[in-house]
Every structure is written in C-alpha cells, then in structure tokens.
Amino acid sequence: MSSLPSDGSKPDATTMIEVVEVRKSFRSGDRMVEALRGVTCQIQRGRCAFVVGPSGSGKSTLLYLLGALDRPTEGAIHVDGRDLTTMSEPQANAYRKNDVGFIFQSFNLIANLTAVENVLVPFFPTGVTAEHRAQAVGLLEQVGLKHRLEHRPRQLSGGEQQRVAIARALVKEPKLLLADEPTGELDSRTGDEIYRILRRLQAQRQTTLVVVTHDRRFITANDQVLEIQDGQLLSDNQPQPDASLARSH
C-alpha cells in the first residue's frame, strides 16, 4: 500500500479496507458536486461497519467506490491489500465478481428470473454448474426461502426479496459485503429479521460488512460507526476490539 492513513496509524494484517483522502466530485447539470471531500478511514477484517449520515451526505458514494463501481477523483482505496484506484476494467470486473457482494435498498432482483436463478446471476456469463446451483439453494435455505426457490420476485414479499438479494450477494463467498440501505423499503419487523440474517451469515463467513444507513436502530456497541456529513467524515467510532472479535466468533 502506498498511502498511509492521515492520522498516522499504520494499516496491519487485520485491515480490510483503507480509504485515504478520498475525494469524489461529479457533474450534476451545470454544476460540479463534491460528494466526498477528503475521507480517510479504516475498516477491520470481519467487522461490521455502519456508514451513517443524512441523505446526500456522500455515504452511498463511498460504498460504491468500495465496490469499484466508480473511481475516486482523488485519493486511494485499498481493499484486502489491492488498490481499487489503479485496477484495470477486467480486474474491477473480477473483483466485483469474486470478492464483493452488493445488497441494495430496492432489492434489484431481475423480474423474469426465479429466486434461485436470481442468486445464480453472477455465474450466468461463465455458465452455471450443479455445484453453483447447490450452493444457491443452500443459501436460500439458510435465509428461510426453502419453499420459495422457484418463485419470481413479484410473488415474493419485500422481506423475501431482500433475503434473495442477500443470498445473491453471498453466493460468490465474497470477502466484503456492501449494503446500501438494506432495510430502507421494509417495515421495522422485517428490517430486524434482515439484520439478524445478515449478521448471522456475516459472522459465520467472517465477511467484512459495510452498511450504509440513516437508521441507527440496528447499530450495536460492537459495530464501527462512520458518520459522514457534507462529504466529510465527522466521526469514526471504533468498537472495543475484544468485544467485536468475541461477537464475530
């Protein structure tokens, strides 16, 4: 890694994500919008991190940059030791395909595919094997959709759709799970359930989970909380390391 955190602390083997002085600006109509203005942070491997802040604060932009869906205007992002800012297009594709799973607010399932086919979407270009299918079915069973495998999104409730989206994000066995307002379109009871599933699977697989939300109800004392406002990091509340590790195991 070429850059060091601005606070001077050195990244170590437990660091999964390292964001260094990241700026992101884009054009919106006639004006330039600065979505991120020099954000620097670290997220430990296998940890749950919440990025909170008001709408338009830049938290989703940070999430998409972590997923290599876009590149920062300035600064550097390292995930699992790899610099996302210098990745080629095929490398970014491979990163998204193998190392990172996405969960969106509006589920974004493909309407004409069944639940199990939606989970298998990442494998379509290279071909779906029996092993992939078994893995997808297993994941859907784990999220409580054993009897909904062949249902299409319109036949599923919002909570069920989000569970399919979780299975799709995890089928690749990613090192990093990125969730953008995963309960934004769900009632609080279903939201609880989704977080329960997310935390259970994250703990089982030791996946690093980064969640963007403006709803702090689901944050626990063991979670890292990054608060962003106007494109700047206001606070970075690290949990007690021992408590966090104890929880994840």
Next chain:
Amino acid sequence: MWRFAWRNLLTRPVRTLLALIGLSIPILGVIGLFSLSNGLRDLVGDTLSRIQGIIIVREGAFSPVFSDLKADLEDRIRAIPGVRLVTPELWKLAPSVEGRSPIGQVARTMAGGLLNKNKKDGGSQIQGLLDQPVIVGQDSTKRAGIKSEIFIKALLKGSEGGRYLNPGDIGERRIVISRKVAKDNPHADTGLPRKVGDSLDIGGKDFEIVGLYDTGSMFLDVVIIMDIHAARELLQVGEDTVSTFYVEGTDPSANDELTLAIERELPGMDARSPNEISSNFGTLMNQLDLFLLATVMLALIVGVVGIINTMLMSTTERFAEFGVLRTNGWSRRDVLTLVSAESAYLGFLAGLVGYLLALTFTLIANQFLTSTGLSLTITPENALRGLALSVAMGMLGGIYPAWKASRMVPMAAIRLGSH
C-alpha cells in the same frame, strides 16, 4: 446466458411481436421474390429446353413479335456451313380474337382485377397481362424434317388434340391453338371451350381449329399457329417480309458456333441459340433480382429501425438491471453479448415467421398459377439465406442498443433504479 436472453424477449411479448412483424414482412418479401425469380427461371429454362434450333431476329428486337427481316435472306442462311434446315416464321400479336382487341383485353384485365370480387379469378387476372394471343405463321413445306417442333409434341392425345398443320393447309384459314386459348375464348352461347372442328374469329375472319395443344408454359400457350400465307393475308404483311428464321444445324451441340457464323455472315441480324437466350434471360433476371432486392432493402431498413427501437426501449427500461449485472461481475462484453443475443433471437424469429409466411404465400399463389406453368418454390438455400439475412438484420439493429447498455456506468444505473 442465452436462456436468459430468450426469457428477456418473452417478458415483453407485445413489443417482441411488433418487432417481429416489422422484420418478418421484408423477409417474406425477400424469400417470396427469390421464389418468384426461381419459378420464372425454371419456367423459361423448361421452355428453352424444348427448343433445339436457332432463332434469327433483327438485331435489338426484344421478341420475334417486334422483328422484321427480308424474306430473301433465307437462301444466304441456308448456304452457311452447318445449317441443315431453315424455315421462315411470321410472328405478330393477334389483331383481335372473337372481337376482342389486344388493347381492350389489357384494359379488361386491369378493370377485372379492380372490380372482380371473386377471388378464384384473381390468378387469371394476374396472368391476363401476359395472355395476349400471338399469331405465328409457319411454312409447312419447309418445316418438313424439323426435329424440335414444340407444338407437335404438345398436341393433346387422341381425337381431342386433332392434328398439326401440314402442306394441305397452305393458304387455308386453319389454326392450331392451345387449350388455354380455347378456354379463354369459349362459345358465346354455351360457354364451353373451343374444340377441334370449331371456328375462331381472328381479325374478323373465321379460322377452323384443326388442332389443340398444351405445353404447360405461359410463354408458349398464347401462340395461335397458322399457315404463313394465311397469316400474311390476316396481318397484311407482304411476301418479302418475315419475322424470324428458325434454323437447325447439322450438329445441335455446335449451335453456339453456328450462331456466331450466322451473325458474321449476316450483319444486323441476331442469331439466338437456346443457350444464349437462357444466358440473356439469366442476366435479365439477375438485374431484376438486384432491383427487387434494392426495393426490399428499403423495407428491411424499416424492419431494422423497428429492432433498434424495440431494443433501445428494452435496454433503457432495464438500466438498473444492467447495473445489477455489472455489480455482480458482468463485464461490458457480457452485457453486450446479452443484448446482442436478444436481438439475434428477434432476427431469427422474424426470419422463421417470414419463411412460414412466404411458404403460405407460395402455396396459395401456386393454386392460381397452375395454368401458367409457373410454380413458386422456396429452395432450402433461399430459406436459409432469408433466415441468415434476418439474423444479420436483427443483430445489426441490436448493435447500438447493446453498445449503449454496455457503456452504462453501474453506479449511475443502480442509482437510477433506486429512485
């Protein structure tokens, strides 16, 4: 991925159907035109295969009907080495048959086409424009020994067919007509077709029918054969003029060489062997094919625009979906392949529908064309050509939407889908 592409098409059935119709109609046109072209080639090929000799006409004359030659050329032709037989012929459009003039017949045909509601008569109206009876005056004496007398071979069997002209008919108003001409000019009182022994009014004069033939070719079955002297009297053509000379060589396989020898000997004459006529016809048909293809291309362009429109609407609607695919590791090329596969499927389906429509069209058309000898057939090559063209057009129409879909920035696509 191909199954996914197929399912994406079926998800929007109405739009897919409209795009299919847009492209399948021009494909029907392409396959239909090729089948018509093939049918005409087969028909002309079949007609020419019955002619073994050489036809000499005035240079540049489109048909024997429009050719005038001096009758005294006959001896010069006979003197050319390799010539075995020369016989003059007089070819003209019939002035009137049963009181109907050629111009009147064309007008009636066209009016009939507009007014007649009886669909069963539709075919006869289409062919009516090609039905103008043609008088051919032949010299029975000089035709003795002729090897490829098409009409003698086509005489109907038994008493129904009567006989062909012979030297006893010289100067007499006797004719040999086709079953088609007999049918087209029925008795006014009974409506029954003419038969051997009946008379036919040509140019206001009664001619006795001595023979009936049927070649099965729409190009030949319009000919009314009579003695050349009777024809001169009817058509008021002097003794010094003929339309063509029919020549047979000593060696039919050397017809092309004989043709060249005749043209060398007689400048301003055009000697046409069946091979040459066939070749000229082939060239003409190729040009016609190109012209028709150019016309159909306009319809094809409209079909392709339909595909572009359908695929653009589809990709624009699925902006977020492509974003999701990209977040799941799909490369730009994967998205490009997906959209291209969808448009290729569209093209393939349109080709299939176009082929089935063309098949139906030719089956129906052949019902009306039986009497002309023209038969529309779709060869496997033409069917495959149409299908390949359709797939290519479909893919062409999908290039821009596919490129556009593949260039979407995943983040923008996802954001659009989330709001």
